[in-house]
Amino acid sequence: MQAFIKKNWTHVLAILIFFVFSMMNFYPAMQGKKLNYTDSVVGMSKEVKDYEKATGEVSYWTNSMFGGMPTYYIYGNYPKDAVDYLSYGSRLFMFNEIGKFFSGMLFFYILMMVLGVAPTLAIFGSICFAFCTNNLVLLETGHGTKLNVVLYSPLIVAGLLMAFRSNKIIGSLIFAIGMAFSIKGDHPQMTYYLGLALLPMMVVYFYKYMKEKKLADFAKICGFLLIGLFLALGTTAAKILPIKEYSEDTMRGKPILKQEASTFSSSSVEGLSWDYAMNWSNGKVDLLQSFIPFAVGGSNNHNLSKDSNFAKFLRKNGMSTRNGVQAPIYWGKLPSTSGTIYFGAIVFMLFFISIFTLNDKLKWWLLTAALLTLLLSLGKNFEIFTRFFYDFVPLYNKFRTPNSVLSVTPVIIALGAFWGLNEMLKNKIDFKKILYPGLGLVIFCFGFGLLAPSFLDMVGMNDARYAQMGYDLDVIMDDRIDVTRSSSFKSGMLMLLALASIWGFYKNKIKKNYVMLIIGLLSVFDLVSTNLNYVKPSKYKNNRSLQQKTQPRKVDTQILQDNDPNYRVFDLSIPTFESAISSYHHKTIGGYHAAKLQRYQDLIDRHISKNNMDVLNMLNTKYIIIRGESEGQEQVQRNTAALGNAWFVNTVKIVASSDEEIEGLNDFDPLGTAIIHKEYENYLPSKSFEKNGSIKLTSYKPNELIYNSNTSSDQLAVFSEIWYGPDKGWKAYINDKPVEHIRANYVLRALKVPAGNNTIKFEFQPDSLKTGSLVAKICSFIMLGALVFFGLNSMRPEDKKWLKTKSV
Known part of the structure; x- marks a missing residue:
């Protein structure tokens, strides 16, 4: 040595x-100590990090932003x-x-x-x-x-x-x-x-x-x-x-819609x-x-001396x-x-x-x-x-x-x-x-x-x-x-x-x-x-100082007093779709991410940004935060028309295209009607149902949702959860048996529910992750094995001799 x-x-x-x-x-x-980050990156991953810390499990789905999205670009352990x-x-x-x-x-x-x-x-x-x-x-x-x-x-x-x-x-x-x-x-x-x-x-x-x-x-x-x-x-x-x-x-990705909604929409390209x-x-x-x-000032918050003109001002x-x-x-x-x-x-x-x-x-x-x-x-x-x-x-x-x-x-x-x-x-x-x-x-x-x-x-x-x-x-x-x-x-x-x-x-x-x-x-x-x-x-700040930065506002505290935490918040007091600050405390319909789901961006462009209350209701938007006259004076409004975590519908409206599917959200009753794309027409035995019974969320994890239903006849349930599929991770089970689920209302999930008392479970388990993990282990073994083998063969003789020498 x-x-x-x-x-x-x-x-x-x-x-x-x-x-x-x-x-x-x-x-x-x-x-x-840690740096006092100026971006809202902390809010993006708060829910899944807390979940991992509490359970030791990793969730690859979070409901804290944009109604729900994979965490692959947010926090991928x-x-x-x-x-x-x-x-x-x-x-x-x-x-x-x-x-x-x-x-x-x-x-x-x-x-x-x-x-x-x-x-x-x-x-x-x-x-x-x-x-x-x-x-x-x-x-x-x-x-x-x-x-x-x-x-x-x-x-x-x-x-x-x-x-x-x-x-x-x-x-x-x-x-x-x-x-x-x-x-x-x-x-x-x-x-x-x-x-x-x-x-x-x-x-x-x-x-x-x-x-x-x-x-x-x-x-x-x-x-x-x-x-x-x-x-x-x-x-x-x-x-x-x-x-x-x-x-x-x-x-x-590829566009879903043919008609462009706004200058910043990416749905038509x-x-x-x-x-x-x-x-x-x-x-x-x-x-x-x-x-x-x-040369051009450095930043929007440039540090100046106490003798500067601005300091004197x-x-x-x-x-x-x-x-x-x-x-x-x-x-x-x-x-x-x-x-x-x-x-x-x-x-x-x-x-x-x-x-x-x-x-x-x-x-x-x-x-x-x-x-x-x-x-x-x-x-x-x-x-x-x-x-x-x-x-x-x-x-x-x-x-x-x-x-x-x-x-x-x-x-x-x-x-x-x-x-x-x-x-x-x-x-x-x-x-x-x-x-x-x-x-x-x-x-x-x-x-x-x-x-x-x-x-x-x-x-x-x-x-x-x-x-x-x-x-x-x-x-x-x-x-x-x-x-x-x-x-x-x-x-x-x-x-x-x-x-x-x-x-x-x-x-x-x-x-x-x-x-x-x-x-x-x-x-x-x-x-x-x-x-x-x-x-x-x-x-650098200690944990106490950093926690002060993420302390809930008065409106956040007011909302968090709700005994049922499974709702969504629409925060209009901040740049709603350019900030994840609210996501630190709530499940929100806003957030900040450059790779959000295209369907959700379409929903923002055509409905959420226009305050379509039917859409906000079907997303279970229970609270809306609005600006006050000054910072710290924000106000919260409770939306009593929010539809909850799941509900049964009377009628199914079949549409021929994605454009019709999203346009149909302009004038419809989400509590009674589900708008379904024709690709799922064969899934439905009927276009109308005799609505009865109840369905309720009984257990919540970011990557697992469990419901209990009790009905006297078959029903079609719509869930206020974001659709991501088909076959991309979310799997549905009724009484522990795998079942197929479909998309409703352009962005939500829907499921046929049989009569009787049933336990319904949605679980996020991407098969691509399991396959990728196996491939990664094999390739890493080959790569490092090759590096050691060829590295040893290319080393100088004297270095080889040293490498073989054992310490006494």
């Missing part, structure tokens, strides 16, 4: 540095396999941000080793990649799954590069493990964007192998990579199969509608924040600034933003210089991938480009928020920056190739800081609303100018210092190791100082 450590001490030191650096940045997490435990090991089995960021640095370090970068630069590069400001913004806002995929991305790139540059088998296996981690990271959009960014690399290598007349070798490598990809998909089958099944029924998908498109000026962190109007000052400084083209997507001034400059200095065809991949992601982030603001991807590139129109594509860009920028710097210091080149692009960026930064207030209006999209709130826009404008100017000057100065240190090396005035330290430390300082705007120790 000592011999191994002695031989690999630089790598051991790197791992130690990564651990210490991650601990230093997130040490409150070790004290049991899927069956574990060997790859999961390997992933946990890469985090040192620390399931917090310390472990996450450690793994991100470790994987980027592996990537740097594949490219032969000096360990010192590799260490600094790994820190700069993991602590890219956007990663901290994702952490602060609770986008943990997105962050997972971003931090796993270097392992995928490392595997690809190793496959093409040295060892196609080991490289393909590393690629497979990286892909498995990424898919299990649970954000398909980020994995997809990373795939788009990697496609130009394949083109570069195809051209290289074609030019060398080695296309057969290229085909072999691609074959191994495809095997690796299939293995990765196999190890994630427990997640992929249910998600694939679910996605067909979401807003990203396959995938998301253009307007809905293009929300959060960067403006061209937003891209400047790639290397000037607050607050004090002048009798408001305290003791707990800090936040102001709407952002003036870019996004509707709102929680923070800047900043790669680092020095890191970006080094990347830019590397495009001119690297003597490797791979630089064309770096350039193309960076440009591709930057341009795609413009979305509707570069429509001619984005339209091509939206209309013709498979799956692209199933994702929204174009600016989020920049979450995968840091691995490209940091790779090019530190690989390029390594080559500049290893092989001296014409310094003009370094000076001109670097100095050009320096001049741009200083010029933008000086001139931007003169030729840009700096008016934000929400300024009219801020004026209505009583803010002095002139004061805000003055702070915007100050923030933009100081941020630009800081970036320019940091770039200049880094450029000067490289010049000193080329003039033999500074040693190489000192240059590495100067540039590395400056780069880390730049990012860490910027990141403190988003994540710092004071942002």
